[in-house]
Amino acid sequence: MPRINESETIRDVLVVGPDRHDDERGVFIETYRRSWFPLGREMVQANRADRQAGAVVGLHYHLHQADYWTVPRGKARVVLHDLRQGSPTDGATLCLDVDADNALGIFIPPGVAHGFATLTDLTIAYMVDGYYNPADELGVAWDDPEVGADWGVTEPVLSTRDQGNPMRADLSPARMPHAGLRR
Numbered sequence: 121m122p123r124i125n126e127s128e129t130i131r132d133v134l135v136v137g138p139d140r141h142d143d144e145r146g147v148f149i150e151t152y153r154r155s156w157f158p159l160g161r162e163m164v165q166a167n168r169a170d171r172q173a174g175a176v177v178g179l180h181y182h183l184h185q186a187d188y189w190t191v192p193r194g195k196a197r198v199v200l201h202d203l204r205q206g207s208p209t210d211g212a213t214l215c216l217d218v219d220a221d222n223a224l225g226i227f228i229p230p231g232v233a234h235g236f237a238t239l240t241d242l243t244i245a246y247m248v249d250g251y252y253n254p255a256d257e258l259g260v261a262w263d264d265p266e267v268g269a270d271w272g273v274t275e276p277v278l279s280t281r282d283q284g285n286p287m288r289a290d291l292s293p294a295r296m297p298h299a300g301l302r303r
Contacts, residue, residue, distance in 0.1 A: 124156055129214040130202045130232060136225035149223045151190045152247065157227055160186055163247035171238045176276035178235015179260045179267065179285065183297050185250040187228040194242025195219035197272040203260065203288070204231035206299035213267050231297030233260050235282075237271040258295055259285035 123137035136156060141148040154162065171177065173194075181203055189198065200214045217239070218224045228234045236244065250256070259282065260267070266288045 122150070122156065127200075127214055129209065129212050130200055131207055131209045132229040133200055133214065133232060134227035135216070136227070138223050138225060140223060151192075151223070151225055151245075152188060157188075160227065161249040163188060163249050165251055166245065166247045168243060168245050170243050171241070172277075173238050173240050173242075174273050174275060174277050175238045176235065176262055176271055176273060176278050176282065178282060179233040179262050179264075180235060181233040181258050181260065181297065182230050182250070182256045183258070183295075184230055184256050185248050185253070186230055187234060187246050187248050189218070189226045189228065189234075189236075189244060189246045190223070191218045191220060191242055191244050193220055194238065194240040196236040196242055196244060197239055197270075198226055198236045199234070199262075199267070199269040199271065200226075200228060201233040201260070201267045201269070201288075202231070203233050203291075204297045204299045207231070208299075210299070211266070213269055215269055231299075233267075235262055237273045237276065239272055260291060261285045261287050264288050
């Protein structure tokens with residue numbers, strides 16, 4: 121049975137430490153099971169991204185979509201920041217290293233900004249509970265002092281989109297998530 125813990129830093133973020141089975145053939149890890157997330161919805165889309173060391177992706181957030189991340193190859197510094205107004209953890213930032221060895225899964229509810237830095241070349245696999253919707257693809261500046269994240273990279277490589285994300289203080293009130301968003 122995997123270890124599933126709610127983050128002490130950001131409410132509703134779940135960290136899954138799955139069971140790992142090693143033998144002479146290799147490794148088997150069950151990375152996701154719907155029943156682990158009784159308040160979540162069915163994941164409907166799976167994606168994979170391969171990134172080179174030094175890349176920073178994010179911070180992104182959604183008003184209506186949850187994500188579930190795993191890193192089957194390499195090592196990522198995952199950064200989460202609670203944007204949900206009215207949440208008891210509003211403004212909290214969580215940084216954790218996820219890699220192929222610890223095989224952690226991260227459930228990210230709507231309204232929690234998320235991103236990662238590639239500490240090595242890596243593959244990140246993620247599932248979402250909503251189909252791609254450009255109207256729900258929002259962002260906040262990765263280097264916002266209010267977020268205060270240690271990304272673990274010295275010369276980050278960012279997309280044009282992520283370079284243009286606003287500071288948290290400049291987010292439109294209409295685009296700010298609120299506590300109690302649908303998980």
